[in-house]
Amino acid sequence: MQSLPVIGGVDRAVHDLYRFWVAPEAANDPDITVLLYDDAVARETGKTTPIDRALLANALREVELAGARAVGIDMIFIQPSDDESVLIDRLKQMQIPVYMAYADPESDRAAYWDGSVADDASEYQIDFWKRIGNPKVQRVSPAIGVDETGIARRWPSLKPGGKPTLAAALGASEKQSTNYAGAIAFSRLTAAETEIGLQIATDMFPTLPIDVVSDPDLAEFSRPLLKDRLVLIGADTFNSDQLSTPVTRYTDQTTIAGVAVHAHMLRQVLDRNFPPPPPWWAILVLALVLAFAAAATATIERRPVTLLLIIFVQTVALGLLPIILHYAGYDILYLPIFGLLSAWLTVFLIVGYAVRSRTSTERAFARGALGKFLPENVALEILEKPEKLKLEGEERPLFMLFTDLEGFTRFSHARPPQETARILNRYLEEMSQVILDHAGTIDKFVGDAIVAFWGAPLKEEKDGRNSVACALALHKTAERLRAELTVGEEKLGRTRIGLHFGQATVGNFGGERRIQYTAMGDDMNIAARLEGANKYLCTDILVSEAVREQAPEHSYRPMGAICLSGVATALRVFEPVDDDRNAYTSDLTDAMIEIETRNSGAGQHLRDLAAKHPEDMAIGALIDRIDQLTLEKPYELGGK
Structure with a gap:
């Protein structure tokens, strides 16, 4: 019976719930x-x-x-x-x-x-x-x-x-x-x-x-x-x-x-804890007893309250059965709990229908009653278009964003679990709200990291502008939270953000019992690696040239060309800036153009900017790799 997809899937879910109930509580393992x-x-x-x-x-x-x-x-x-x-x-x-x-x-x-x-x-x-x-x-x-x-x-x-x-x-x-x-x-x-x-x-x-x-x-x-x-x-x-x-x-x-x-x-x-499954003959006897009880119940001519009480008692007995078997030393993994309940319900309905059906009107009423076990719209959709149940995806151009909270694992090791949970929940809640406020789709949380995208399930003309604006807003929110969530002398790490525009396969993916609306593909990996590249370029946000071309409304600082792990060609990367850091963006752009066009004295303009703005670590990092800033000779991040 567990081989049937629906019954088997529900049986596993019911089994998991029972396993949760009977799972023993344990202190630190010795x-x-x-x-x-x-x-x-x-x-x-x-x-x-x-x-x-x-x-x-x-x-x-x-x-x-x-x-x-x-x-x-x-x-x-x-x-x-x-x-x-x-x-x-x-x-x-x-x-x-x-x-x-x-x-x-x-x-x-x-x-x-x-x-x-x-x-x-x-x-x-x-x-x-x-x-x-x-x-x-x-x-x-x-x-x-x-x-x-x-x-x-x-x-x-x-x-x-x-x-x-x-x-x-x-x-x-x-x-x-x-x-x-x-x-x-x-x-x-x-x-x-x-x-x-x-x-x-x-x-x-x-x-x-x-x-x-x-x-x-x-x-x-x-x-x-x-x-x-x-x-x-x-x-x-x-x-x-x-x-x-x-x-x-x-x-x-x-x-x-x-x-x-x-x-x-x-x-x-x-613990040498290897309980055997219940004997097959015991399950067969149980199924026959349940069938007899269901048939007997269906033939009872009692008031509805009495009948409901009898059904309730039998349901409770069946519900307690797995727990009893577990504490009796049996493994309930392969016990068809929902299958037995379905068999009881089937016998009850069939026998009840046979006993009470006298006219065509009564038979029609019984069929209508059986139909109430499924929502009408769901049942009609599945019956008319069974292909709707298939898991599939489609390729779309997306703006893909990855964030990561630097050093959070080490930060969390130094404090109690409840404090870590409070800090992480506050962080994820506010960062998520920023993404939603900018019309983004949150793909998933991976620990303290967030994956989001724009362009699906609905595509908007402002997706590019919204995604870059969101990255800037996320940075501001993260910096505010760093100050507000600081505990003692240890400060919450900075948030690194990567944003890329490219093709991805997006849709519902998963198994028969669990699906997730998500995106995947090589360009998603590029976005993830851009987030990690911030560490080596001393930036907070990195976007690809494709993003800059799609969202020209924003100001960007060129951060040179880099070669990412698993990416065949080098990429020009940029750091979007707001008004606070836009004062010398044009000077930095001119300096980078000089380097790319190999003008005489190329690099001196960049060194002058670094000397003038020593607090700008990203420009300092450009100086450190001044010979690796062009597409012909990019900065290699393949092993980092």
């Missing part, structure tokens, strides 16, 4: 610690894919020195890097067990790397493991049981004789390494631990940034959280695996990092 390579670490090292392997090597050294029992690494190594030898040397020296994710070339690789580079990735991974040559370092499967809706509910089904899961290997559970496919036993952080009553799905596992652990000067502070523990290391960046779970669907977290799911699985292994 056995497991998680080390994260998060966005703050990626920005600090300038490396995301591949990660900074020297940093990982240093962290492994400190974890071993701290006396950890074993280490699990939820990262696969399928492409070369300039610091790979440092990590390999460290792995060769490890004396404690290390279990590293390995994408099986036969069964796993399609899930972990692009098919176009499969052969190269597979060859490199094999060579990488050959170079380690340490029996203490073992391969494990990184698999998690994620269904078609993108929700991690169950343990993965592994092929016979394959590598054990990361959690099974760390927890030394040979019995459950490959043959358990039941539900993952998620827990919730005890409400008292959250201090603000938020239901949180990960913080019961002590979590540390990997760069803190890898630094010998700071490592001593983290050693109490590493000694005699099982340590999981994984990524929690914007482009890493972020998974929804039965618990996060009904908590204040939408998703958690894949390594956090492995942590829950490891806790389950340590």
Whole structure:
């Protein structure tokens, strides 16, 4: 019955709600610690894919020195890097067990790397493991049981004789390494631990940034959280695996990092908590009992109040059944809760109709009553145009904006969760309102970052002007919030903004149970990289030349040409300015024209401006790269 799309989807949603209800509350875990390579670490090292392997090597050294029992690494190594030898040397020296994710070339690789580079990735991974040559370092499967809706509910089904899961290997559970496919036993952080009553799905596992652990000067502070523990290391960046779970669907977290799911699985292994499903014959007997109860109820000739009371009692009994089975030691993952309810309702309606139908009028009335189970407009739309249910998108020219709050992860680590939540909510609320006030479409929030665009779902002539005006207004709002939300001596980081105009595919994307109106494409990536380029150009806002051409109403300062990672051609970039900083924009423009046309004495005008305005760090940054400002010789940001 769960194979039916509608019933199966609702069954999973109902199952998730029950899993949330029965998920035990847990305080800080005494056995497991998680080390994260998060966005703050990626920005600090300038490396995301591949990660900074020297940093990982240093962290492994400190974890071993701290006396950890074993280490699990939820990262696969399928492409070369300039610091790979440092990590390999460290792995060769490890004396404690290390279990590293390995994408099986036969069964796993399609899930972990692009098919176009499969052969190269597979060859490199094999060579990488050959170079380690340490029996203490073992391969494990990184698999998690994620269904078609993108929700991690169950343990993965592994092929016979394959590598054990990361959690099974760390927890030394040979019995459950490959043959358990039941539900993952998620827990919730005890409400008292959250201090603000938020239901949180990960913080019961002590979590540390990997760069803190890898630094010998700071490592001593983290050693109490590493000694005699099982340590999981994984990524929690914007482009890493972020998974929804039965618990996060009904908590204040939408998703958690894949390594956090492995942590829950490891806790389950340590507890040897592998409940069996209810026997198939028991479910069959239950279905027959429900069918009999539904038929008996439909034939009762009682007052409506009495009939409703009987139905209510049966509904409550069915609703309590999964909870009873759970506490009786059974896994309710594959219990067709909604299917059983649908069967009860179907039998009730059919029998009731057969008993009471005497005339054609009564039959018509019954059909009308059945039709009330679906909204009329929805039902008619689906029946007349079933293609409306398809997920699809269209290509459109968009103005794409990305923002990021610099250093917020580190900022949040220094204060209680409730204060972090208050600050972030205030920041996102006011920044979002600015975007909406400028007729923008908010795509998504990624932590403290915001993605928005103009040009969809409705296209307006003022989209270009509105998008640039919004970027300027966002900067002003962010600077005001920096002053208002400053706590103690630590100030909120500056907000970097990137804006680009180009083609993107926009529409509804997702799965059968969850969709999102969003945009995607190469030009979206350019906008994201422009946001990151602010860090190196000492600017707050960067827009592409395409934006300047589409929105000539604004004033812009030329910031030279740059070459972004993953972009084949160099781009001229500009910083939009308002009246406060427009006084010498024309002088800066003239100076940049001199450099591009290679006039005699080119560059001196720019140096004079820098000397005259020493507070303008963006002009100072132009001086630092004065020989890399043209399209012929751009400033390379490929590795940054």
